[in-house]
Amino acid sequence: MRKYFITGLLILVPLAITLWVLHLVIGTMDQSLLLVPEKWQPRTLIGYDIPGLGTILTVLIIFLTGLLTNNLVGNYVVRLWERVLHRIPVVSSLYGSVKQVSDTLFSSSGNAFRKAVLLPYPHQGSWTIGFLTGVPGGDVKNHLVGDFVSIYVPTTPNPTSGFFLMMERSKVIELDMSVDTALKYIVSMGVVAPGQSPAKQ
Template sequence: MSNSPGRAGTEPEAPEQRGPIGAVSRAIRRRVMAGLLVALPVAITFFILFWLYGMLDAVVFSPMSWVIGQVLEASGVASDQLPGWWYRWVLPVINLATLPVLLYFLGLAARGRMHRAIDWMLLHVPVVTTIYKAVRGAFQAVEMQEASANTFQRVVLVEFPHPGMKAPAFVTRSMSDVRTGQTILCVYVPTTPIPSSGYLLMVPEDRVVELDWNIQETLQTVISGGLTAPETIDYFGQVGTPTVAEPTHRPPSSMGNARPAGLTESD
């Protein structure tokens, strides 16, 4: 029987495409992608550093050099009399030394009215707000990583957002229930890719699973959407053992001084 012309397009792939040549091409693509994943973060990091230095040079360093030159001329030293090493070494060092001072005062004003006004304005300008939110979220994630060591106590798994599903969470505080004495954990569930926004849950300690990841591994997993997650996880681990303390308030008993059942006056 002859093959139907209409089935010509459904012919199986040629053996050469699925054989050694296909394996080599797939291996080459994987190696190229791996090389890009290594090179791009480095290239982007240096690009941002060069761009930041160029911006600082135009906005801070050059005006500061001009101010220093005016001060020297006012003190009787002409700028054309200064040696070349002054411009090549001394002046850049002075500029770099004043940069931390400038950043320090900016940090003091970070929570001031001016910062809040600029933040409000950028969040209400069309188009600009999209870019500003992304950039601000990225830096908030970095800030959260720096402060996580002092803020979070440990990492756990909690059922979220539905029963049967679990999400990593950070324990921020422990409380005691006034009726049962059971330990209640305040946990923070970060969201992807910006962990600075998330959900606060109050969960009994016996309903969480201790996660065998450290805080940095968990934050990196959340930011990357799971791409950098550790290879192993104790997903079905034993839930935490509840810590029961003596209740601080006891509900009034309706039994009064009633004797236990089975006891008589003669007993």
């Protein structure tokens, strides 16, 4: 009975978590329907909501935004809009920081999270996996003697939170491992080793 119970857990838990995440994401993206006039919303037209319709609308908005801004007129409008935002005190600092991070993470020419590394953390003799995010900049690099790199160390099993470290490059070992593989290794708490599939009962 214990074996069957564990086998059932191994099958249902990943499925349940996947469905929960999808429900959360789709539910959040469905909020974009609030942009549509009430008389055109599904609840008004047919009497009930259609799950996922807002997700399709969100994807279309993102695609059209990219299409419209990928020309001279669109670029001019974006630059004009950003100049307006930069003149608003609180919005300026918030928007600037978020844009800089998003440009670094999502730009095809960026190097963020492109390399998995092995580093001693949280103390000597203990090792963990992190991701190179660049090199220290600004006034920070003026106070660091030597060749340093910036590293993001995700927590387990939730990699969306973690720690930002600056370490000497000589103490960091670059891994012959893709970022996706390293993330799977971290999320599984080391159960799913690189190059292996989850064990079957």
